[in-house]
Amino acid sequence: MTIPAGPRSPHLGEVLGRWKLIDRAGRGGFGVVFKAQLTAEPCTVAALKLAREPMDARFEREAKLLDAARSPHLPRLLDKGEWLSPDGQSYPYLVMQWVEGLPLYAVPKVRSFTNASAARALAHVAHALAELHRLEGVHRDVKGDNVLVQADGTAVLVDLGAAWHVGARPLTDTVIPPGTEAYRSPELLRFRRQFRRTPEAHYLSQPADDLYALGVMAYRLVTGRYPGPITDPDTSSAEPPRFLPPGEVATVTVELERLILQMLSEDSGKRGTAVELALALERAAASAGAARLMERPCMRETQKTARPGPRSRHALPAWLAWVGSSALGAALTLAVWTLGTAPRKRERAEEEAPPRADMSDERMTGLADAGVEEIHASTAALPNAGVPTYAIGLPMPKKPLPGQRRPPCGPGLVTLNDGCWAGPIEGERPPCGQGMFDYQDRCYVAVLVPQRQPASEQP
Known part of the structure; x- marks a missing residue:
C-alpha cells in the first residue's frame, strides 16, 4: 500500500499533552519525530514521535515494548497520548528519551575508530536486542541508521516502529514483514521466494533475523560495504555464501571477525543468542586494545581502479x-x-x-525500509x-x-x-x-x- 502524506502536522510551539514542540528531528513512513520540552520543566527535553496515520496500532506495539524494557541501550518511554488534528482525526504519539548522538555509520567519519569501539557499540546493540527478545519481541529493522552513538560511546537502538511481539495483532497481509532489504536474513528471503505468489503465507520474524541484521550492520560498520550475496535458494548447491571475510577488507581483529561471521551464518541455529553475542562482543572489545579499524590499502587501490567510489549518499x-x-x-x-x-x-x-x-549506501536508499528515517539526523x-x-x-x-x-x-x-x-x-x-x-x-x-x-x- 502507499503511505499517505499524513495530517497537517502540529506547528512548532504547539503543545501536545504536557509537551511543547520545539524542533523537528526526523520523518519516515510511519511517524514524524519532534524534539519537545516538558511544559512544567522546560529543561526536560524528549523525542515526541507522532503517527502519520490515524490510530496507528504500531504505536501500541512500540509503547508496550519500550514500557516493559529495562535497558540503557533502548530509549525510555516517558509518555504517550493522542493528537486531535483539525479534521477531527486522532493520531497517537509516543514521548521517549531524547538520545543525542550520531548514527552508527557516521561515527568512523568524525571520531578515531578502533576495533574496541566497534565491538563495544555492537555489544550495546546486542544487549538491546537481548532485552527485546526477553520480552518475546523482535525489532525487525536493525540497521546503522537506527543506532545512535552518544559522546561517551554508548550506543542506543532506536525506532521500534516495525517491531513485533508475541500476542500482537497482525497489521499487514503481506508475505514478509516490513524491514530494510540489505538486512534480510537468508531464511526470510527463501520464504519470500517460495511463497511470493501465496498471499495467505506470512513469515513470522524470529530473534535470529535480528541477529543476522546485526551481522550485516557489523560487517558494514567495519568494512564500509555490505556482505556478498547469500546462497541462491533456487539452486541445489550446498556451497556456503561467498563474500570476503571482513579481515580481508579492513584491519579487523580475529575475534571480532569470528563473531561477525557467526552472526552472518546461513544456519540460523549457529548465530547463537543476543545475550551470548553481547558478552562475546564485550570480550572482543576488551581484548582488542588500541587496534585501529582501517581499510586495507590493497582494497582501496582495487576500488579506485575497478569501481570508483559512489557519490555521497x-x-x-x-x-x-x-x-x-x-x-x-x-x-x-x-x-x-x-x-x-x-x-x-x-x-x-x-x-x-x-x-x-558491494551495495553502496545510495543504492540501498531506494529499497524498502521501515520506521522513522534518520532520527536526530544532521x-x-x-x-x-x-x-x-x-x-x-x-x-x-x-x-x-x-x-x-x-x-x-x-x-x-x-x-x-x-x-x-x-x-x-x-x-x-x-x-x-x-x-x-x-x-x-x-x-x-x-x-x-x-x-x-x-x-x-x-x-
Whole structure:
C-alpha cells in the first residue's frame, strides 16, 4: 500500500499533552519525530514521535515494548497520548528519551575508530536486542541508521516502529514483514521466494533475523560495504555464501571477525543468542586494545581502479542540482525531486531480492525500509549550493540560497523571498521531506542555476 502524506502536522510551539514542540528531528513512513520540552520543566527535553496515520496500532506495539524494557541501550518511554488534528482525526504519539548522538555509520567519519569501539557499540546493540527478545519481541529493522552513538560511546537502538511481539495483532497481509532489504536474513528471503505468489503465507520474524541484521550492520560498520550475496535458494548447491571475510577488507581483529561471521551464518541455529553475542562482543572489545579499524590499502587501490567510489549518499546528481533554467528544466527538477522524496511503498510483498554484493549506501536508499528515517539526523549541503538535502522541514529562508535562481523565474515556478521555487509539492505538508522548505503550511523546492561544465578535465 502507499503511505499517505499524513495530517497537517502540529506547528512548532504547539503543545501536545504536557509537551511543547520545539524542533523537528526526523520523518519516515510511519511517524514524524519532534524534539519537545516538558511544559512544567522546560529543561526536560524528549523525542515526541507522532503517527502519520490515524490510530496507528504500531504505536501500541512500540509503547508496550519500550514500557516493559529495562535497558540503557533502548530509549525510555516517558509518555504517550493522542493528537486531535483539525479534521477531527486522532493520531497517537509516543514521548521517549531524547538520545543525542550520531548514527552508527557516521561515527568512523568524525571520531578515531578502533576495533574496541566497534565491538563495544555492537555489544550495546546486542544487549538491546537481548532485552527485546526477553520480552518475546523482535525489532525487525536493525540497521546503522537506527543506532545512535552518544559522546561517551554508548550506543542506543532506536525506532521500534516495525517491531513485533508475541500476542500482537497482525497489521499487514503481506508475505514478509516490513524491514530494510540489505538486512534480510537468508531464511526470510527463501520464504519470500517460495511463497511470493501465496498471499495467505506470512513469515513470522524470529530473534535470529535480528541477529543476522546485526551481522550485516557489523560487517558494514567495519568494512564500509555490505556482505556478498547469500546462497541462491533456487539452486541445489550446498556451497556456503561467498563474500570476503571482513579481515580481508579492513584491519579487523580475529575475534571480532569470528563473531561477525557467526552472526552472518546461513544456519540460523549457529548465530547463537543476543545475550551470548553481547558478552562475546564485550570480550572482543576488551581484548582488542588500541587496534585501529582501517581499510586495507590493497582494497582501496582495487576500488579506485575497478569501481570508483559512489557519490555521497545525501548528495543529488550534478545534472539535477544544476538543471537548466528553462521551464522544462524546472519541471524536471520538480518531478525528479518529488519522486526521490515521496514516501516509499512499504509493507508490500516485494519481488526478487537484489544482490547484496558491494551495495553502496545510495543504492540501498531506494529499497524498502521501515520506521522513522534518520532520527536526530544532521544536515549535509549540496555541492556548491546552500541547499541542505537532508534537512527535515526547514522554514523558508528570508533570502535566496547560494546558487538559487533569481526572478524572473519563468513558467511553472513561483517567486518567494526574491528566489525561484518549485511547488507547492503535491501531497506534502510540513514537516516537509528531505531538501524541502516550509512556507505557509506547504512544501517547496529551491530551483538552482545550472553550472557550466568544463569542456575537459584539469591535467
